[in-house]
Amino acid sequence: MAPVKIYTLSTCSHCKTTKKFLHDCNVVYDAIDVDLLQGEERAAIIEEVKKLNPNCSFPTLLIGDQVIVGFKENEIKEALGI
């Protein structure tokens, strides 16, 4: 399965739903709560998100080399091949 990375906010309802969905699908993923970061690390991750999604909205998912913005279940499933 393609590597899955998700950029999230600790307070965001769509981010929580996405994490739960991935967990329920037994998908191993790497998640970063951007709002909990500080200083240079935060600035670097924000730049990373903006490159993938200029609106810098959350969740931003990177599945393999495919970017999905928001909890779009069907698109996520398709990208995961499940």
Next chain:
Amino acid sequence: MTEIEKLYDLLKKAQEPKGYYFNKDRERVNDLLSSLMQNKERYGYMACPCRLASGDRQSDADIFCPCVYRGPDVQEFGSCYCNLYVTRAWNSGSIPHTYIPERRPASKLPF
């Protein structure tokens, strides 16, 4: 009565007469209200929990909950960006629950 219940009652009384109803998914609403309270503690104001706040009051003014995008989002999709405030039609299921795209322009991002 918990702080979340108090906030729920306060906002419900203020927002329902304007046509903005809480999502009938109470668990989701409670979670969002808890996040709003968390943001109030973090930033000093209730920044939208579904957006990255900068911590600068002026830059974040458009995303104080209820955000300035709630009106057009509820009008167009029947729900705000977070699915906190919705219309009666959204709650009754008579309109599709589509994903609400981010309406805040990238030019407003303070970072």
